[in-house]
Amino acid sequence: xxxxxxxxxxxxxxxxxxxxxxxxxxxxxxxxxxxxxxxxxxxxxxxxxxxxxxxxxxxxxxxxxxxxxxxxxxxxxxxxxxxxxxxxxxxxxxxxxxxxxxxxxxxxxxxxxxx
Amino acid sequence: xxxxxxxxxxxxxxxxxxxxxxxxxxxxxxxxxxxxxxxxxxxxxxxxxxxxxxxxxxxxxxxxxxxxxxxxxxxxxxxxxxxxxxxxxxxxxxxxxxxxxxxxxxxxxxxx
Numbered sequence: 001x002x003x004x005x006x007x008x009x010x011x012x013x014x015x016x017x018x019x020x021x022x023x024x025x026x027x028x029x030x031x032x033x034x035x036x037x038x039x040x041x042x043x044x045x046x047x048x049x050x051x052x053x054x055x056x057x058x059x060x061x062x063x064x065x066x067x068x069x070x071x072x073x074x075x076x077x078x079x080x081x082x083x084x085x086x087x088x089x090x091x092x093x094x095x096x097x098x099x100x101x102x103x104x105x106x107x108x109x110x111x112x113x114x115x
Numbered sequence: 116x117x118x119x120x121x122x123x124x125x126x127x128x129x130x131x132x133x134x135x136x137x138x139x140x141x142x143x144x145x146x147x148x149x150x151x152x153x154x155x156x157x158x159x160x161x162x163x164x165x166x167x168x169x170x171x172x173x174x175x176x177x178x179x180x181x182x183x184x185x186x187x188x189x190x191x192x193x194x195x196x197x198x199x200x201x202x203x204x205x206x207x208x209x210x211x212x213x214x215x216x217x218x219x220x221x222x223x224x225x226x227x
Contacts, residue, residue, distance in 0.1 A: 004157075006157075034214070034215070042219075042220075043203065043217045043218060043219050044158070044215075046214060046215065046216075049214065093157050093158065095158075095215075104215065105160070106150075106157040106158040106159070107157050108156055108157040109155075109156065109157045111155070
C-alpha cells in the first residue's frame with residue numbers, strides 16, 4: 001500500500017525556537033496533503049490543507065503565520081511551527097491524498113514537546 | 116458544522132465480536148471511513164464505505180451504514196489482542212476535497 005513518512009518522529013525544543021516537520025509520500029504523487037494535530041486522548045483536528053504549488057488553506061482558528069506550510073513538490077510538504085511555545089506541544093500527523101483516489105494515507109506522526 | 120460522535124471505550128474478550136458505533140450529523144457525507152491508531156502511531160485506514168452502500172465486508176471487518184439514522188458501525192469478528200487500539204470513524208462530504216472530520220475515537224481493549 002501507499003506509504004507516507006514523517007521526519008522527525010519526535011522532537012524536543014526550547015520555547016521560542018522554530019521546528020520544521022517533513023511529510024513525504026514515498027510511492028505516489030500527492031497533489032494534496034493535510035496536516036492534523038492531536039492532543040493527548042483526543043481526536044485529530046485538521047489544521048490545514050496543503051496543495052502543491054499554491055498557498056495552504058487553513059482551518060478556522062489556526063494561525064497561518066505560526067504554522068507555516070510549504071508544499072513545493074508532489075511528494076513533500078513541510079510544516080514549520082514558528083516561535084514554538086509549550087502549548088504547541090502535540091502530536092502532528094500529516095496525510096497525503098493519492099491523486100484520483102478517495103482516501104488519504106497517514107504518516108506515522110511527529111511528537112513535538114516544547115519546553 | 117459536522118459532528119461525529121463515538122463511545123469512548125469498549126472492552127471485549129478475545130475471540131468475541133466487537134462492535135464500534137459512530138453517529139454523524141452531516142447528511143451530505145459522501146464517504147465514511149474507519150481508521151485504527153495504535154499507541155504513539157499514525158492512523159491506519161481499515162476500510163471505507165460510500166454513502167450509497169449499506170454494508171461492506173472485508174475479511175474480519177464488517178461495516179454497516181444506516182444513512183437514515185446517520186449511524187455507522189464497525190464489527191470486528193473473532194477479536195484478537197492485536198486489535199487493541201483506538202478506532203476513529205471519519206467522514207468527508209466531498210470526494211474531491213477529501214477533508215476529513217474525525218470522530219472522538221473509541222478505545223478497544225481486548226482481554227484474555
